[in-house]
Amino acid sequence: GENVEQHPSTLSVQEGDSAVIKCTYSDSASNYFPWYKQELGKGPQLIIDIRSNVGEKKDQRIAVTLNKTAKHFSLHITETQPEDSAVYFCAYPNSNSGYALNFGKGTSLLVTP
Amino acid sequence: DVKVTQSSRYLVKRTGEKVFLECVQDMDHENMFWYRQDPGLGLRLIYFSYDVKMKEKGDIPEGYSVSREKKERFSLILESASTNQTSMYLCASSSAPLSSGGYEQYFGPGTRLTVT
Numbered sequence: 001g002e003n004v005e006q007h008p009s010t011l012s013v014q015e016g017d018s019a020v021i022k023c024t025y026s027d028s029a030s031n032y033f034p035w036y037k038q039e040l041g042k043g044p045q046l047i048i049d050i051r052s053n054v055g056e057k058k059d060q061r062i063a064v065t066l067n068k069t070a071k072h073f074s075l076h077i078t079e080t081q082p083e084d085s086a087v088y089f090c091a092y093p094n095s096n097s098g099y100a101l102n103f104g105k106g107t108s109l110l111v112t113p
Numbered sequence: 114d115v116k117v118t119q120s121s122r123y124l125v126k127r128t129g130e131k132v133f134l135e136c137v138q139d140m141d142h143e144n145m146f147w148y149r150q151d152p153g154l155g156l157r158l159i160y161f162s163y164d165v166k167m168k169e170k171g172d173i174p175e176g177y178s179v180s181r182e183k184k185e186r187f188s189l190i191l192e193s194a195s196t197n198q199t200s201m202y203l204c205a206s207s208s209a210p211l212s213s214g215g216y217e218q219y220f221g222p223g224t225r226l227t228v229t
Binding site: 006034036041045046049101104 | 154155161220
């Protein structure tokens with residue numbers, strides 16, 4: 001599958017601080033960029049997504065920004081809380097099928113009280 | 114409420130055994146997927162299906178096959194299990210596109226398979 005690089009692989013922040021996770025992709029035809037959150041013992045769940053014709057999208061404490069020129073998109077979590085602790089995955093459409101996704105390797109976020 | 118269920122949370126099988134992993138969704142979704150999740154590698158697509166009896170290879174189909182006889186059920190088959198297939202297996206489904214143009218995938222809780 002196509003390559004998507006996700007950084008950092010682990011991130012530890014104090015409660016109330018912001019967290020930023022970045023993904024870089026290679027397929028310039030990509031037009032949809034979701035972020036998934038996986039809590040312990042559960043499957044990933046969509047938390048926010050963005051289309052290529054939009055530069056930023058916000059939903060309460062989370063936001064996603066997209067830079068199509070540089071081919072990267074980022075997840076921003078503000079005012080982090082302990083329940084934000086989870087593994088976060090970026091993704092984008094698999095070129096073999098618009099229905100399937102290529103996932104990044106994940107970022108393990110730990111929010112300490 | 115949207116639900117994807119997987120037949121087992123934990124499974125232990127021996128090398129060479131034929132293994133069936135079952136996934137059922139109750140949302141009438143057209144598309145279903147099987148991924149495997151390994152530490153440091155993220156989720157990798159094994160197979161997907163966009164309709165009953167239709168299947169497409171993903172990025173790592175070797176050693177696996179799938180079956181979709183009914184819309185709600187998608188099975189992953191390990192023809193002859195090997196130790197390198199020890200992993201977490203995640204099933205997902207999706208349907209109509211979102212307003213953003215993408216397809217939200219709904220995941221099951223996963224099956225942790227150990228092959229000894």
